[in-house]
Amino acid sequence: MYTDEDVAALYEVLNPWGPGDAFSLDRVMAATSVLDVGCGPGGLLRRARDEGHTGRLCGLDPDPAALARARARTDVEWVGGRAEDLTATGEFELAVMTGNAFQELRGDHDLAASLAAIRRALVSGGRFAFETRNPGAREWESWRPENAMDVVDAAGRELRVWHDVEAVANGLVTLTETTGTRDGTPLRVDRATLRFTDAATLDALLAAAGFEVEERYGWWDRRPLAPDSRLIITVARAVDG
Numbered sequence: 111m112y113t114d115e116d117v118a119a120l121y122e123v124l125n126p127w128g129p130g131d132a133f134s135l136d137r138v139m140a141a142t143s144v145l146d147v148g149c150g151p152g153g154l155l156r157r158a159r160d161e162g163h164t165g166r167l168c169g170l171d172p173d174p175a176a177l178a179r180a181r182a183r184t185d186v187e188w189v190g191g192r193a194e195d196l197t198a199t200g201e202f203e204l205a206v207m208t209g210n211a212f213q214e215l216r217g218d219h220d221l222a223a224s225l226a227a228i229r230r231a232l233v234s235g236g237r238f239a240f241e242t243r244n245p246g247a248r249e250w251e252s253w254r255p256e257n258a259m260d261v262v263d264a265a266g267r268e269l270r271v272w273h274d275v276e277a278v279a280n281g282l283v284t285l286t287e288t289t290g291t292r293d294g295t296p297l298r299v300d301r302a303t304l305r306f307t308d309a310a311t312l313d314a315l316l317a318a319a320g321f322e323v324e325e326r327y328g329w330w331d332r333r334p335l336a337p338d339s340r341l342i343i344t345v346a347r348a349v350d351g
């Protein structure tokens with residue numbers, strides 16, 4: 111038995127602080143009010159507070175187990191919910207979506223409504239920074255059991271975590287993540303569907319929601335986007351009209 115709370119704790123073991131977090135942290139530290147959409151267990155905003163951020167930090171996530179971990183810190187505002195349900199209006203200088211959380215916005219309606227809600231939450235001229243895996247790199251082809259990761263969770267359990275892709279269709283990749291023992295016995299299987307969006311589609315969606323793309327990179331070192339870049343990293347500015 112591996113609970114939702116165990117999975118939320120394991121997430122932080124599987125996703126340690128990386129170059130994407132450092133990229134986002136610089137922007138967070140430079141903004142006085144920050145909304146982290148799909149904040150998960152809240153590592154980015156917790157770090158920002160630790161590094162001396164004195165302004166408003168607000169994390170939003172629909173996953174109760176992830177948010178329960180975030181809420182261990184009471185010096186950051188944590189809100190349960192999805193991006194499209196955001197009610198804030200003109201409150202934030204910066205919104206971020208990190209850890210490929212953007213790919214959780216799957217349907218056309220969900221994505222458009224989420225972008226519109228994020229735009230509404232920002233002040234005019236505010237920024238929205240996020241990354242999404244580039245469909246051109248076909249990263250899902252490496253999500254196979256033979257690429258399993260061996261990890262030790264916070265409780266000291268020796269685990270193996272592996273992925274299987276069930277379907278690739280219409281820009282959506284459905285995969286399972288199995289958490290098991292080291293001999294390959296599954297303890298639990300989680301299924302997810304991620305949307306892969308190319309840069310041109312992304313730009314059209316952003317423009318329709320009131321954003322102008324200001325920066326675009328293919329990796330965290332700010333190299334330009336190329337057809338086979340692993341990521342599409344975007345910083346967009348909230349514009350009026």
Ligand SMILES: C[S@@+](CC[C@H](N)C(=O)[O-])C[C@H]1O[C@@H](n2cnc3c(N)ncnc32)[C@H](O)[C@@H]1O
Nearest residue numbers: 147148149150172173176192193208209211214
């Ligand atoms: C891969 S995690 C990324 C967590 C964190 N941002 C990070 O960098 O580690 C994706 C997060 O997006 C959240 N999520 C899923 N659907 C969402 C939605 N519609 N709106 C906002 N967040 C969502 C999930 O609950 C999950 O915590």
